[in-house]
Amino acid sequence: MTFTVAVAGASGYAGGELLRLLADHPEFDITTVTAHSNAGAPLVALQPHLRSLRHLSLAETTPEQLSGHDIVFVALPHGKSGELTAHLPESTLVVDCGADHRLASPDDWDAFYGGEHFGAWSYGVPELIVGSHKQREALAGARRIAAPGCNASTVELSLAPGIAAGVIEPLDIVSVLAVGPSGAGKSLKPHLLAAEVLGTANPYAVGGTHRHIPEITQGLRWAGAADVSLSFTPVIVPMSRGILATSTARIAPGATAAQIREAWESAYADEPFVQLLPEGEVPRTADVLGANTALMGLAIDTAAGRVVVVTAVDNLAKGTAGAAIQSANIALGLPETTGLTVNGVAP
Template identity: 70%
Template structure:
């Protein structure tokens, strides 16, 4: 069976990446692509790298244009997909790559985003350890999926194994991320100009203000974090077009050995095609994940500090967004989870 697909927000970075992955997928047929200011143009004029889809014409992002498809991917700014998606039939599989349906608590939405709250959908991070199994179990057969925030899923995948196994404390988590500017979307901004970021590393959303913080906490609570959960999160913009390198640390519980700590992460992701732990002493680069649906990790124990250090790398546009969306859609539809996705990056 081939599933008909519409992609809303096809002219942006996330929408373009969803289309790139779907173009080679054997079970999806792209029927409709939508945009706002670019409506009326050919897709090839705004996403010139998508040569196999260049003939498609962008139409307005309306519920009328999205209705009637088996699958609809939303790649819109936060606050834009909630109302439109609510008008789709319950038999349509909807996947939101934006933030509108990620947060379970309305208070978190109001505090970090604002505007109308449209409720939460099934979280689209299949490998995430939860208190009873994996998040993928909750994706089977669902019709509404919230793809993750790229920073949030990187940190959650990094720390959830230790939380779920009870080997780290949740009261003292610190994470610092080097991130590429494509995560901020395609709209031009002064702070994202090449002249502003080349040759520089620029911290932003410092002091607990980043919108992915409640999403990280939500995922770690799902993995079993206690009420004393505390996450210090600092992103740093660096001059690479795509990629995230997250260095996360947490205090190890008394009496837990370094060998036990490492075995927890290895067991958590054993057999996972897209989340892989490097051998001891090795750590990933963002370049290792370019274009691939992989999250690669290195795990170390700082015995002097009594902390575990996890270094995780992924492509924010693939595993961080579009790849997670396609992977989750595959699971929901009963397709092979790996279909249309790859683990090989592009080098150099």
């Protein structure tokens, strides 16, 4: 069976990555692409790398344009997708790559985003430990899915196994991320110009202000933490795409090195897209470029009494578009890996 697909926000980075991956999906047929200010333009004028989709033109982003499709992927700024998706049929599978449906708490939404809270949808991180099971159980048959924030899912996947197993403490967690500027979207922003990014590293949203913090703490509570305290610092570095997240947490009293490693090994042993590297190895962002893969290295700093997890993802692939498609596959009962690859692009 072939499913018809529309992509809203197709002119941006997330929309472009959705289309790149969807173009090779054997069960999905892209029939409609939409934009706002770029409506009316050929898709390849905005996404010149998508040669197999050169027959498509960008329509206006309206509920009328998106209705009638089996699947709608939405890649719009926060506050915009909630207004739009409220008008789509309940029978349509809608996957939102924005923030509007990620947070269950209206207070968290108000504190970090503001404006109307549109309510939480099924969270699109299949591998995330939620109590005694994985989040993929909540995605089977879903018709409304919130794809994750790229930084948030990277940190959640890094630490959830240790919290679920009780081998790390959820208080005094520290995560520092090197991130590519494509995560900030395609809109012109002076601080993301090449002249401002090349040859330097630029911290931003320092001191507990980043909008992915409540999403991370929500995910870690789902994994079993009674409470979470997190110091989260992202740093823009001169690579177009990618996240390298270094997260550390205190070792729980009595936890042994063997128990700690076993927590991560058992959590991800059967996961195609989250892979724990052998002891002593850590990943590079280059290893996951273009792939729906999270590569993870685990170390134990005995002197500091902390576990160190280094995780690499492509923020546009596994961090956003890949997670959205993976979750859609599960919702529709397709093999989870359909249309997705674990292989990156090198050099």
